[in-house]
Amino acid sequence: MEHIIEIRSLSKQYGDFTAVNDVSLNIEKGTIFGLLGPNGAGKSTLIKVLSCQSRPTAGHAYISGLDVVSDRKEVLSIIGVVPQENSFYDELTVAENLHYFGSLYGVSTIEIKRRSHAILDLLQLAQKRDNRAAVLSGGMKTRLNIACALIHKPEMLILDEPSVGLDPVSRKALWDTIRSVNKEGTTILITTHYMEEADLLCDRILIMNRGTIVVEGKPQELKSKAGEHIIQITSEPGDYHTLISEIEKNDTIHSCIASEKGLKITLKDEMSVDMILEIFSLHGEKIKTVDTTKPTLEDVFIHAAGEAWH
Numbered sequence: 001m002e003h004i005i006e007i008r009s010l011s012k013q014y015g016d017f018t019a020v021n022d023v024s025l026n027i028e029k030g031t032i033f034g035l036l037g038p039n040g041a042g043k044s045t046l047i048k049v050l051s052c053q054s055r056p057t058a059g060h061a062y063i064s065g066l067d068v069v070s071d072r073k074e075v076l077s078i079i080g081v082v083p084q085e086n087s088f089y090d091e092l093t094v095a096e097n098l099h100y101f102g103s104l105y106g107v108s109t110i111e112i113k114r115r116s117h118a119i120l121d122l123l124q125l126a127q128k129r130d131n132r133a134a135v136l137s138g139g140m141k142t143r144l145n146i147a148c149a150l151i152h153k154p155e156m157l158i159l160d161e162p163s164v165g166l167d168p169v170s171r172k173a174l175w176d177t178i179r180s181v182n183k184e185g186t187t188i189l190i191t192t193h194y195m196e197e198a199d200l201l202c203d204r205i206l207i208m209n210r211g212t213i214v215v216e217g218k219p220q221e222l223k224s225k226a227g228e229h230i231i232q233i234t235s236e237p238g239d240y241h242t243l244i245s246e247i248e249k250n251d252t253i254h255s256c257i258a259s260e261k262g263l264k265i266t267l268k269d270e271m272s273v274d275m276i277l278e279i280f281s282l283h284g285e286k287i288k289t290v291d292t293t294k295p296t297l298e299d300v301f302i303h304a305a306g307e308a309w310h
Contacts, residue, residue, distance in 0.1 A: 004029040004156055004187045005050065010059035012045050019045040021211035022059070027189065027204075029155075032182050034202035035191045036301070042211040043191045044160070050189070051081045051158055064155055077105065080149030080186075082159045086141055088148050090134035094125055097133055097144065098151050105152035112151065119147045122184070123177055139170025143177055156187040163194055175201055195297040207301055219297060226254065226266065226295040231273060234262035235285040246279050255302070262289070266299060 005027035012020040020042045027033045035043050048054035049061055052072045061068045066075045088097040095116060102112035120126040123143045128136060133144060142162055149157060159178070163171045171194075178201060182188050192198050198205055199219050206216040215222055240258035247256045247265060252275075254266035265276060273292070280287055 001028040001030075003027060004064055005033075005189070006062040007046075008060045008062075010046075010049065010061055011057050012042075012049060012054065013057045018211050020049070020056075023208075023211075023213055024059075025206065025213065025216070027187070029187055030182075030185060031203040032178065032188045032190065032201055034198040034205040035189065035208065036193075036195075036198055036205060036297070037208035037214075040210075041208040043208055045211075046208070047158060047160055047189075047191060051079060052076055077152065078155045080152070080154035080157045082145050082149045082157065082162060084160050084162075084164055086133075086145055088133050088141075088144055091132060093130050093132055094120070094136075094144055094147075095129040097148055101148040102151040107152050115151055115153065119150050122180055123147050124173075137170070139166055139173055142166060142170070142174055146177060146181070150181065150186070154186065156189065157181060159188065159190040161191050161193065163192060163197055171197070199297050205297070215300065222300045223295045223297065226300045228269060228295075229267045229273070230293045230295055230299060231265050231267065231276065232262055232289075232291040232293070233265070233276070233280065234288045235280055236288060237285070238262075239283065239285070243279060243283060243285065246283070247276060250275060257302075266295065 003026045005025070007023055007025040010020055010023045011018065023046065035046065037043050045054065049056050050063065050068060052068050052075055055069055063075050064078055066078070068075050089100070092100065098116045098119070099112050102115065107115070116129070120129055123146060125140065125143055125147060128140060133141065136144060146157070146159070162174060166174060175197065178188060178190070190201065202219060204217060205219055205222060207214045240263050243263060244256045244258060247253055250272065252267060252269040252272040254268055257264045267273070277287065
């Protein structure tokens with residue numbers, strides 16, 4: 001498939017601090033691509049470079065073949081950026097905001113009207129077109145933010161943690177909006193802290209940590225690589241330190257971590273469960289609870305990055 005984003009050996013430094021370190025990546029046109037990572041991972045810096053807000057220290061980034069540095073003006077005309085904070089004007093109506101942002105991009109008045117009708121229908125804001133932005137609900141304000149970024153019909157939409165502060169109902173409506181925009185042919189790059197959001201929405205996911213790529217791939221592929229099953233066991237007297245060293249000797253174990261909830265063991269092979277239970281028994285541990293689940297994206301991060309999600 002055709003790549004809309006091509007990143008080549010990209011680095012960004014702020015003084016002695018390296019925010020992005022030698023990152024190379026391709027993103028296919030027409031996909032929803034998720035960018036994940038803890039605070040300070042380099043997500044926001046990478047977004048700033050791709051949206052022409054920050055120049056890379058080294059390397060190159062291209063959007064539809066255009067260099068984000070040397071072709072900055074052309075790049076800005078084919079991308080839409082939805083920041084965390086509201087970018088529209090509270091005192092203007094929904095329709096007036098769209099007209100203002102359309103005019104900034106040089107879109108004709110006739111085309112703005114045509115596009116506005118289509119966008120407001122798509123984002124379910126048509127009935128609010130004459131309402132001042134200030135009176136909209138939180139979820140509607142997020143959708144208006146997206147509408148303003150879509151008015152010039154960008155090839156790619158960049159969403160920086162759009163779900164922050166939204167209640168579960170508004171978040172679900174936002175996911176539907178993002179899917180609808182993507183079905184219209186717009187490539188979407190989204191940063192998020194919500195694992196469920198990334199899992200349900202994204203075609204592919206990139207997890208960053210300390211400025212570098214940890215893992216990248218389809219959500220299901222990444223979860224499969226993290227192990228087949230997770231077993232959570234609590235026991236008495238709960239000498240988990242001894243158990244961990246014994247369990248980790250087996251090559252069918254991905255990871256074994258002790259917490260206040262007991263021993264969390266990620267397995268490559270479901271058949272290892274009996275072996276684990278036998279180890280507990282041999283060490284005089286009386287099992288209280290056993291719970292088995294499938295790996296989640298959070299488990300992927302913990303296994304790949306080697307630290308808890310923040």
